[in-house]
Amino acid sequence: MYFHTISSSPAGIEVPEKILTVKTQLELSEEAIQNIEKCRNYLDKKINDSGLVYGVNTGFGALHNVAIKKKELEQLQKNLVMSHACGMGKEVPKEVVKLMLFLKIRSLSYGFSGVQLKTVQRLVDFFNRGVYPIVYEQGSLGASGDLAPLAHLSLPLIGLGEVEVDGKRMSGEELNSHMGWEPIRLQSKEGLALLNGTQFMCACGLWSLIRSKKLSDKADMIAALSLDVYDGRPEPFTKEVHRVRPHAGQAETAASVERYLEGSKLIAKQKEHVQDPYSFRCIPQVHGATKDCLAYVTGVLTTEMNAATDNPTVFPDNDLIVSAGNFHGQPLALALDFLAIAVAELGNISERRTNQLIAGKRGLPSFLVARPGVNSGFMIPQYTAASIVSRNKQLCTPSSVDSIDSSQTQEDHVSMGANAAIKCMKLVENVSRVLSIELFNAVQALEFRRPDSTSPVLEKLAEAFRRYVPFVEEDVLMYPLMHQAEKFVKDEWNFN
DSSP: OOOEEEEESOTTHHHHHHHSSSSSSEEHHHHHHHHHHHHHHHHHHHHHSSSOOOTTTOGGGGGOOOOGGGHHHHHHHHHHHHHHOEEEEEEEOHHHHHHHHHHHHHHHSOOOOOOOOOHHHHHHHHHHEEEEEEEEEEOOOOOOSSHHHHHHHGGGGTSEEEEEEETTEEEEHHHHHHOOOOOOOOOOTTTHHHHHHSSHHHHHHHHHHHHHHHHHHHHHHHHHHHHHHHHHOSSSGGGHHHHHOOOOHHHHHHHHHHHHHOOOOHHHHHOOOOOOHHHTTTTTHHHHHHHHHHHHHHHHHHHHTTTTTOSSEEEEEEEEEEOOOTTHHHHHHHHHHHHHHHHHHHHHHHHHHHHHHHHHOOOOOOTTTBBTTOOTTTHHHHHHHHHHHHHHHHHOOOTTTTTOBTTTTBBOOOOOOOHHHHHHHHOOOOOOHHHHHHHHHHHHHHTTTTTTTTOOHHHHHHHHHHTSSOSSSOOOOOOOHHHHHHIIIIIIIIOO
């Protein structure tokens, strides 16, 4: 069990990573409780003493100049959540919804949003008791925050929408009966605080980033094995080469591949060829550039998950309520488009290595079977990898360069960050499949190099993989083996 206290101290990327892998419980710090209550008390006093305050006692978006009577403020907030729950498409995975809850709790806990303490505590209860609101992928423009996804996240607070609890689906009303809860009666600004924010695209981005970091490490190891069974040369990984072009990711990749190849009899053999194709020779440069992108995106998402991103922003200590644009997703949109491109390149170069392995070069049989001709062997897995890589190129088309205005042109520039986030998730899953196909080929090729062996660490990798996927002697149904390879790379690979 992992316990995490919500406070003003910045959280690192390791926190969402633990949330995705370990059963986690959240609690609000005393500091967070005081900040939330202080801001709420200030806002209540401000409403009594002042005139119109956007989002507090006015309409929203193009209706910002419409005054709302005090007795209608609660209905205004409820109406906002109901009317904005317009999501469509596939349901968002539970693990992403879990991250959304965590991020929304953090954002509200700083005391700049004006929400009630019991509203934030109910979200903490959702997280701790495994209550996952049903959220849909489509609907956010990534500008006034992730309005539609966050509306679906918020509906169960007021007894509406749907949730999943312990594998059972139920309505928000049934949830309250099941838990013995009363619906939250939203006060002024609360609906806007819940719906404005970047927690959907940020949650998707964190999911993709965490997966991508692991894929980057696995890609280095798979590439090292492919290089070795291809009878590749070790010189391109020499540290002196990378000192004169000192990109951090490039040097890190070269060092990793060298480490993985230590003790290999194959890599130590005399080479007849002078140099290797780029997909082998330029592993440090290509994989390394992806690592540098991962470092940049880590910085962006770390900043975002430690930020208050709703609107208006309330500053009790300064006696200020400021209508601004912290809900705009442009920083995330750009970063997630970049992440998609960088991760796609791990798949792009991986497929090229697979293509080299089946080409009948350097003593390997055509299509990696002993009797090619009567057997097609590993011909078609490469087709599949090529198809996926082509699809990824389409998914790399940036979302952040697009904008369609909304709310009667009041919201006339939007980030499309949510679209960037969703397509990035799909692309990360695709690259996992492409890498699994390369590993499938590389471990097959290793058997044709016997009795020579690769390094101890790569032999360990091949041995673990063989527990999922056998050697292919003659043509068999390949898709079950490919699915097992994907499962191994995605879920079962748990050693370094």
